[in-house]
Amino acid sequence: MYRFILWLVLAISTPLALLAQKKTTPNKDTAHVSMEEVVVISQQNLSQKMEKPLSSLDNYLEKSSLINMVRRGSYAWEPFINGMSSERSVITIDGMRIYGACTDKMDPVTSYVEITNLAKANIHSGSAGTLGGATIAGSLDLVRKKSYFGDTQWKGIAFTGFETNNRQWIAGAGTSIIRPRFYMDVDATGRKAENYAAGGQKEVLYSQYAKYNVSSVAAYRLGEHRHVEASLIYDHALDVGYPALPMDVATAKAFIGSVEYVQHHLSPTILLSKTKLYYNDVTHIMDDTKRPIVPIRMDMPGWSKTAGFYSVLQGRVAIHEWNATLSGHHNYSLAEMTMFSNDSTRKDMFMLTWPGVNTDYGDLALKDIIAINDDWKATVNIGVGVHHNKIANTFGWESLQIFYPGLKQSKTRILKRLSAAMEHKGEQLIYSLALAYGERAPSVSEGYGFYLFNSSDRFDYIGNPWMKNEKSGNATLTATYAGAKLSVKLTGAYFYIKDYIIGKIQPGLSPMTIGGNGIKRYEQLPHATIFNSALDVNYYLTEKLTWSNRCSYRRGIGSDGINLPLMQPFSYNSGLTYAHSSFTADANVSGAVKHTAYSADYGERPLPSYAVINLSAAKRFAFKQQSLLVKAGVENLLDTYYTTFSDWNRVPRMGRNFFINLLWNY
Amino acid sequence: MLFQIKKISFALVWLSLLFVACNKTDNNPTPVNELEGLKQAAVITNSTHTITLYTATGTFQTGYNAIYFQVKKADGSLVKNATATWTPMMHMMSKSHSCPASAITMKPQATATYGGHIIFQMPSNSTEYWELSLSYTIDGVSYTATSQITVAASSHQVVTSFKGSDSVRYILALVAPTQPKVAINDISAALYKMETMTRFVPVDKYTIMIDPRMPDMGNHSSPGNEHLVQGADKLYHGKLGLTMTGYWKINLQLLDTAAHTLKGEPVSDANPASSIYFELEF
Ligand SMILES: [Cu+2]
Numbered sequence: 001m002y003r004f005i006l007w008l009v010l011a012i013s014t015p016l017a018l019l020a021q022k023k024t025t026p027n028k029d030t031a032h033v034s035m036e037e038v039v040v041i042s043q044q045n046l047s048q049k050m051e052k053p054l055s056s057l058d059n060y061l062e063k064s065s066l067i068n069m070v071r072r073g074s075y076a077w078e079p080f081i082n083g084m085s086s087e088r089s090v091i092t093i094d095g096m097r098i099y100g101a102c103t104d105k106m107d108p109v110t111s112y113v114e115i116t117n118l119a120k121a122n123i124h125s126g127s128a129g130t131l132g133g134a135t136i137a138g139s140l141d142l143v144r145k146k147s148y149f150g151d152t153q154w155k156g157i158a159f160t161g162f163e164t165n166n167r168q169w170i171a172g173a174g175t176s177i178i179r180p181r182f183y184m185d186v187d188a189t190g191r192k193a194e195n196y197a198a199g200g201q202k203e204v205l206y207s208q209y210a211k212y213n214v215s216s217v218a219a220y221r222l223g224e225h226r227h228v229e230a231s232l233i234y235d236h237a238l239d240v241g242y243p244a245l246p247m248d249v250a251t252a253k254a255f256i257g258s259v260e261y262v263q264h265h266l267s268p269t270i271l272l273s274k275t276k277l278y279y280n281d282v283t284h285i286m287d288d289t290k291r292p293i294v295p296i297r298m299d300m301p302g303w304s305k306t307a308g309f310y311s312v313l314q315g316r317v318a319i320h321e322w323n324a325t326l327s328g329h330h331n332y333s334l335a336e337m338t339m340f341s342n343d344s345t346r347k348d349m350f351m352l353t354w355p356g357v358n359t360d361y362g363d364l365a366l367k368d369i370i371a372i373n374d375d376w377k378a379t380v381n382i383g384v385g386v387h388h389n390k391i392a393n394t395f396g397w398e399s400l401q402i403f404y405p406g407l408k409q410s411k412t413r414i415l416k417r418l419s420a421a422m423e424h425k426g427e428q429l430i431y432s433l434a435l436a437y438g439e440r441a442p443s444v445s446e447g448y449g450f451y452l453f454n455s456s457d458r459f460d461y462i463g464n465p466w467m468k469n470e471k472s473g474n475a476t477l478t479a480t481y482a483g484a485k486l487s488v489k490l491t492g493a494y495f496y497i498k499d500y501i502i503g504k505i506q507p508g509l510s511p512m513t514i515g516g517n518g519i520k521r522y523e524q525l526p527h528a529t530i531f532n533s534a535l536d537v538n539y540y541l542t543e544k545l546t547w548s549n550r551c552s553y554r555r556g557i558g559s560d561g562i563n564l565p566l567m568q569p570f571s572y573n574s575g576l577t578y579a580h581s582s583f584t585a586d587a588n589v590s591g592a593v594k595h596t597a598y599s600a601d602y603g604e605r606p607l608p609s610y611a612v613i614n615l616s617a618a619k620r621f622a623f624k625q626q627s628l629l630v631k632a633g634v635e636n637l638l639d640t641y642y643t644t645f646s647d648w649n650r651v652p653r654m655g656r657n658f659f660i661n662l663l664w665n666y
Numbered sequence: 667m668l669f670q671i672k673k674i675s676f677a678l679v680w681l682s683l684l685f686v687a688c689n690k691t692d693n694n695p696t697p698v699n700e701l702e703g704l705k706q707a708a709v710i711t712n713s714t715h716t717i718t719l720y721t722a723t724g725t726f727q728t729g730y731n732a733i734y735f736q737v738k739k740a741d742g743s744l745v746k747n748a749t750a751t752w753t754p755m756m757h758m759m760s761k762s763h764s765c766p767a768s769a770i771t772m773k774p775q776a777t778a779t780y781g782g783h784i785i786f787q788m789p790s791n792s793t794e795y796w797e798l799s800l801s802y803t804i805d806g807v808s809y810t811a812t813s814q815i816t817v818a819a820s821s822h823q824v825v826t827s828f829k830g831s832d833s834v835r836y837i838l839a840l841v842a843p844t845q846p847k848v849a850i851n852d853i854s855a856a857l858y859k860m861e862t863m864t865r866f867v868p869v870d871k872y873t874i875m876i877d878p879r880m881p882d883m884g885n886h887s888s889p890g891n892e893h894l895v896q897g898a899d900k901l902y903h904g905k906l907g908l909t910m911t912g913y914w915k916i917n918l919q920l921l922d923t924a925a926h927t928l929k930g931e932p933v934s935d936a937n938p939a940s941s942i943y944f945e946l947e948f
Contacts, residue, residue: 296883341882341912347947349883349912351848398849402890402907405850451909512909514884 051586051616053631054161054170054661056191057115057142065491065534065552066123066138068568072104072648073242074166074193075209076111076252080646082125082493082532083554083567084137087443087501088470091140092132094231095276096258097361099331101284101304103353103445103452104245110142112235112254114189116159116172117215119145125493126474127417127438131312131325131365134385134415134440136472136497146185146217149227153178157187158664165657166196166207184218195241198652199641206241206248206290225264232257239290244648245455247288247300256280272314279307295514296342302335302354321369328362333444334393337451353452355396357444360388377423379434385415387441389465391448399450403462403521411447413469415439421476431479439469446501446522453513454503456565456649457603459520460511461503467524471498489536500528500558503602528564530556546577548588555597565602568645569595575614582620586633589613595645605650610642612653629663700776704734710800710813715739717800717811722844726796726817728789729824730839730856734773734781737802744778750802753864754784754815758794766837766858766866785839785856787827789819822945827860830920830928835860836869838920840944841901846908847948850890853906854897855944857920868900875919877933877940878906882913885938908946916944 052059058077062069069077070085081089091109092098100107122141132139147155154177161170174187190212197203213236219229233256240249258278266273286300308329315322335354341347365383372378390410391397401407419436442464445452449463476493503520511518534552541547551572556564575588591611598604616633639656647653705724710717716738721731737745750770756763768782790796799812825839841854855874858866874894879885890907897903908914917940919930930940 337910339883339910339912343882343913346882346913347911349880349910351910395848398847399909402848402850402888402909405890509889510887512883512886514886 051588051614052633052635052659052661053115053629053663054159055115057110057113057118060115061110061121061140064121064123065536065550066125066532067140068554068566068646070566070646070648071651071653072106072244073209073240073651074196074207075211075237075240076106076108077646078105078108079110079140080566081123081138081140082495083530083556083564084495085566087446088135088137088440089139090132090135091142093142093233093256094144094258095132095141095310095327096256096278096280097133097306097308097329097331098254098256098280098282099304099306099333099359099444101282101302101333101335102249102252102286103300103302103335103449104242104247104286104455106240106242106245106249106286107252107254107282107284110140111237111252112213112233112256113142113144114172114187114213114215116157116174116189117144117185117187117213119143125476125491126434126495127419127436127472131323131327131367131383133327133361133363133365134383134387134417134438136438136440136470136495144215144217144231144233146219146229147176147178147183149180149183149219149221150178151180156666158666159662161659161661163193163657163659165654166193168193170661181221182219184216186214186216188212188214196654196657199636199639199655201639201655202641202652204243204652206243209237209240211235211237211240225266227262229260229262230258231260241290244651246291246294246453247286247298248290250285250287250289251283252285253283254280255282267315269317270313270315273312275309275311277307277309279305281305297340299338299340300335300353302333304331304333306331319371321371323365323367325365325367326363327365328360330361331357331359332392333357333359334396351450352393352396352399353450354444355391355400355448355450356393357396357448358388358390358392359444360386360390362386375424375426377425379419379421379423381417381419381436383417385417387413387415389441389447391465396448396450400448400463400465404465407465411465413441415441415469428483429479429481432477434476434478436474436476437472438474439471441469442467442501442522449522451512453516454520454603457503457520457601458513458515458517459503459505460513460516460518462506462519462521464522467501467522468499470501470524472496473498485540487536487538489534491532491534493532495530495532497528497530498526499524500526502528502558502564526559528556528558530554530564530567544578544580546579547574548577549574562601563597563599565599565604566646567597567599569593569597569607571644582622583618585615585617587613587615592644598645603649604645607643607645607650610640610644612640612642613637626664626666629665630660631663632658632660634658700773700779701734701736707733708798708813708815710798710811712809712811714809715745715811719798719815726784726786726815727820728786728817729820730783730785730841732781732783734779735800736779737804745804746778748780748802748804750780750800752782752784752801753799754786755797755799755864756786756788756790756794757797761863764864764866766839766856766868783841783856785825785837785858786817787825787837788817790815790817822947824944826918826942826944828929828942830922831926832922832928834928836920836929837866838874838918838942840916843906843946845948846906846914846946848908848910851906851908853894853904853916855894855902856900857902870900871896871923872902872928873921873925874902874904875921875930876904876906877917877919878908879915879917879933879939880910880912881915881938885933887933911948913945913947915939916946918942918944 068080071077124139156175158173172189192210214234217231221227235254237252260276282304284302310327313324334356339349363385370378417438421434423432452461474495481488504523506519509519537549539547553570554568556567571592573590578585594609595607618631621628635657643650643652704720707721708719720734766785770782773779773781827837837858843851857869888907888909892905894902894904920928930942
């Protein structure tokens with residue numbers, strides 16, 4: 001609680017303190033539009049400023065103060081926006097909805113995009129501002145890089161990297177063909193890693209992985225203001241270990257394809273119209289064949305197929321910059337579990353953990369940014385979605401009726417959202433206040449899951465199709481100061497969530513999992529509150545030397561007084577960056593204080609404080625049109641053994657790791 | 667989407683076919699085949715009649731057997747007005763005994779097929795055999811027909827015979843589900859007590875408590891179970907929740923009208939199974 005007060009005081013005092021400072025040269029470039037956070041990762045300048053240009057996308061997203069990445073192994077971390085699990089946010093790739101096929105969340109949407117084919121990540125905080133659909137926590141849209149029509153040109157990139165700790169090899173190449181009426185981008189990346197070692201050379205078993213990813217975009221210009229674009233992602237991961245979980249992945253495949261029609265300058269008021277049709281197919285084969293000792297062998301494959309569309313109109317009328325988006329998708333999710341008795345004469349034990357659930361969703365979203373005057377800007381968003389679930393598999397429907405006699409096969413929900421924000425942009429100070437209301441439907445697992453084992457609290461979870469919509473009201477306050485020597489960004493976001501969905505113990509029911517603690521069913525707390533705060537302070541010591549500091553803190557409490565799980569304790573990162581012409585060097589320390597507000601009810605244990613030191617240096621060599629970027633460094637220099645709040649089952653993080661990345665642009 | 671439409675149209679065609687099929691049976695009150703779904707299990711003959719016995723599997727097995735039969739005259743015509751009783755006898759090395767057998771009635775909606783149930787507690791083997799005697803009356807004339815029959819052992823325990831704490835010998839047999847599902851299943855059982863070696867009578871108003879477990883998976887239980895109580899058909903009916911396919915042990919406890927436990931023990935960590943149980947595997 002004292003920390004909350006501390007933050008409150010900080011939140012109030014900082015803008016005042018900053019106002020008091022007088023700076024002569026405003027630096028508007030660093031001031032983001034505070035309603036939306038954008039993490040820019042541009043291929044063209046896969047910059048040497050980045051700590052590790054070929055790191056995983058997970059590592060990058062983790063740098064945003066809005067996002068935590070919950071880690072169950074080396075690969076495919078789950079993005080938490082504003083301290084909330086991925087069910088509470090909308091995560092898309094180029095606006096496309098993708099449903100994971102893993103009941104254990106081993107395949108978040110973010111795992112299908114490689115850092116090398118990502119242009120930027122658009123992150124909206126809270127239910128405000130999102131055009132992607134119903135959400136509570138916010139939205140994350142991964143925008144892939146693509147070229148544009150232009151003078152005939154052919155570009156390429158080849159890259160490779162190696163990391164010592166887990167003997168990870170990274171290799172890939174990309175190419176872009178640009179013509180006045182045509183362009184195409186293709187790139188491919190492969191990664192292969194062995195088990196990593198935590199601090200003190202402790203090997204973390206089942207942390208190996210291998211994956212490759214192919215991404216391609218091609219477009220053809222039909223007229224001056226019209227073009228069609230086709231895009232494809234194929235992502236295949238093999239032999240992925242999840243040390244924090246009792247099972248691994250034999251193979252995880254995703255095919256993601258789309259076609260889009262884009263038209264510009266339709267009329268003086270309609271500047272852009274885009275319509276996209278998409279389809280994706282995810283296969284997830286989870287098993288325990290690599291684990292030598294298990295109480296019982298099991299296979300848990302899952303499949304998810306989604307077809308959808310969106311149609312966007314953007315325009316400008318007087319002081320209004322408006323956007324209207326109509327979207328819809330259909331998903332089918334099915335997951336099985338087969339257990340093999342130790343007595344080979346016995347029949348296999350089979351159940352559907354996701355009972356073949358259809359989700360049909362249609363959404364209309366309207367957004368208006370009103371430039372009231374030079375200083376003041378207002379943003380209004382309104383959206384409504386129709387959400388329909390149907391248990392399409394009779395076996396699964398009958399299974400769920402064990403818990404819900406008389407359960408209807410279908411359920412329709414209306415999901416509303418509304419937000420308003422005001423932003424004031426001064427010479428050096430920008431501040432904004434956003435108020436938002438949003439609703440969401442239970443996810444497939446929350447609504448229809450059947451004996452989904454949670455290895456953290458060791459309960460089997462049962463979905464609850466009879467839950468109400470979860471509803472959230474949230475307020476976000478952002479203040480940004482951009483001076484010549486100093487830039488500061490302070491964010492505070494408060495969520496009051498009604499009918500908060502969380503698992504609750506069902507006394508008297510026997511767990512299915514051997515050694516399980518019992519059964520939890522998804523139920524709804526009358527309410528829960530989540531507070532998020534982040535502070536970024538950058539100080540430009542000299543022309544060449546920057547001191548960057550970042551810290552964040554989150555707190556979540558249910559109305560029953562329990563701590564919500566996976567909430568970030570006070571964490572910080574402080575680093576010095578030296579940049580001189582084509583050379584950069586970086587030293588930083590990141591850590592967290594002791595984690596005391598952990599959630600014992602959800603299997604969490606207290607955590608000591610930690611701090612790790614990272615060093616890196618990069619040099620760009622240019623030869624005419626070509627350039628070579630070399631970046632090398634060491635992470636966790638002191639080989640500290642540590643684990644953080646976001647490490648599932650407290651699986652330790654990587655120990656000392658030397659890396660080298662080579663990127664050749666031509 | 668196209669796939670979806672295809673699926674729907676397929677479903678519609680299927681539904682309409684079903685509808686036609688249903689209509690057909692509704693419009694035609696005389697079933698074409700009274701033996702639909704039944705297979706021949708045995709033939710018993712005497713000088714006047716040929717009696718063919720049918721079961722769903724074409725065999726007799728330990729446990730509850732729904733048995734149907736037809737009586738055919740020498741000219742091949744079916745007898746429609748017989749009244750019959752049956753007596754199954756087990757001839758063991760040292761003794762003989764009978765087993766629970768119901769009254770015989772006309773099969774519902776049938777005109778020449780008779781039926782009832784017999785609960786065999788044990789299989790026959792090379793030295794110990796079952797003999798089934800049918801006594802029937804047609805137009806005031808009595809006949810008998812007797813034949814040895816083969817009773818196979820069920821692959822799982824579906825009948826249990828035990829002495830209760832009241833010193834009465836009971837026979838408890840699983841009637842349904844015959845095709846268990848991952849769902850809440852309707853479970854039914856027949857309960858008899860043995861008064862003499864040849865006299866078995868149904869027991870009324872007891873309670874059969876069930877506790878289904880999966881011994882291969884840490885002996886977990888399942889939700890949605892309801893204990894069995896007697897219905898109008900004299901059988902005991904309850905609900906059985908099965909959360910997955912595989913091997914299930916349905917642990918049983920038999921309670922009398924005063925709720926005293928006559929046989930069976932609650933399952934706990936220390937006691938993985940009751941002394942009386944049924945088995946299901948699917
Ligand atoms: Cu999985």
